[in-house]
Amino acid sequence: MKSLLIASAVIELGAGLGLLCFPVLVVTLLTGESIGPPAALVAVRLGGAGLFSLGVACWTSQLDKELRAARSVITAMLAYNIGAASVLGYAGITHGLSQPLLWAAVVLHTVMTIWCTTRLAIRA
Numbered sequence: 001m002k003s004l005l006i007a008s009a010v011i012e013l014g015a016g017l018g019l020l021c022f023p024v025l026v027v028t029l030l031t032g033e034s035i036g037p038p039a040a041l042v043a044v045r046l047g048g049a050g051l052f053s054l055g056v057a058c059w060t061s062q063l064d065k066e067l068r069a070a071r072s073v074i075t076a077m078l079a080y081n082i083g084a085a086s087v088l089g090y091a092g093i094t095h096g097l098s099q100p101l102l103w104a105a106v107v108l109h110t111v112m113t114i115w116c117t118t119r120l121a122i123r124a
Helices: 002-021 023-031 038-063 070-094 100-123
Strands: none
Touching: 002 023, 002 038, 002 070, 002 100, 023 038, 023 100, 038 070, 070 100
16 A cells, blocks of 8 residues: 555656646646646646645555554545546547547556555455
8 A cells, every 4th residue: 555655656656747847848748739828727737736746645644653554545536536537538439539648648547547446445
């Protein structure tokens, strides 16, 4: 469980910082499209703050020797990974986005979904 929390922390802290600090670059690499109006930039940065927060939750929960919070954090990460894989996959299919990074993100979130599900099932 600890390795899942560490991997999730690293992924989400990196993604969150990327979206907070370099939103135009990250979105362009992910979708091949530029960010539109200023409101879109605000929404992307807000999403980055949320991802950074998820990363902090994963990191701090893995520091607890008894991993008491781990099940709740992994459940939240399961919901997030299902949503992220679905939203990104939907965007790729319906909007014709074909950036390799987009599909790599879909695969990554699908793998993380399976890992979260497996860890939760083992602890049930």
